[in-house]
Amino acid sequence: MAKRILLKLSGEALAGDRKTGFDEATVKRVASQVKEIVDKGIEVGIVIGGGNFWRGRSSDSIDRTKADQIGMLATVMNCIYVSEIFRSEGMMTSILTPFEIGSMTKLFSKDRANKYFSKGQVVFFAGGTGHPYFSTDTGIMLRAIEVEADVILLAKAIDGVYDSDPKTNPDAVKYDELSIDEVVEKKLQVIDLTASIMAMEHHMPMIVFGLDEKDSIIRAANDEKIGTKITI
Secondary structure, X not given: OOOEXXXXXXXXXXXXXXXXXXXXXXXXXXXXXXXXXXXXXXXEEEEEOOOOOOXXXXXXXXXXXXXXXXXXXXXXXXXXXXXHHHHHOOOOEEEEEOOOEOEOOEEOOHHHHHHHHHOOOEEEEOOOOOOOOOOXXXXXXXXXXXXXXXXXXXXXXXXOEEOOOOOOOOOOOEEOEEEHHHHHHOOOOOOOHHHHHHHHHHOOOXXXXXXXXXXXXXXXXXXXXXXXXXXX
């Protein structure tokens, strides 16, 4: 069982059927699972995408740098909201960002993150890398490597990795296990290429699974058979 995990949540998944904003029932289900993990002594860090508020790359009217900055702020909003739901469920939390945001967050450093982990806090890593042209995939990979996590858990709207899009291909085949080299070779787009190369270089395993499956986060954290395991 992993001692320290980083969990990636998609903003869209947290929006539930609303498709935008937050679905509190969904977030509370996530919180109850994370609390069970934390109560077992596992240290948990969380990265959340911003797609429930902003997908700026689809607009040609906005400069890419500015669009990415809006996306970074969307992840901060998500982390503040989810952090508060976690607190209402009895957990201690902190939010770290790669840039100053007044008193709303603390500036990221490895030492600060480790201090919060040692106190049993769930640590939210918001704001991506702090730079444009990098996704939250790269952000979570960077943070996982920096804080020496044992594994990255990728909670998605789909229940694993397939050889093609199961939404458009009813004959798509799901993988139970893949190496990160195969992910890159087959261009499976589990995470973006930059994050994939970092995973290869720094030997960071991942588990991709469906957020909506019962107790999916708990099962993934316990290394039970769920979703698709990405090996190194």
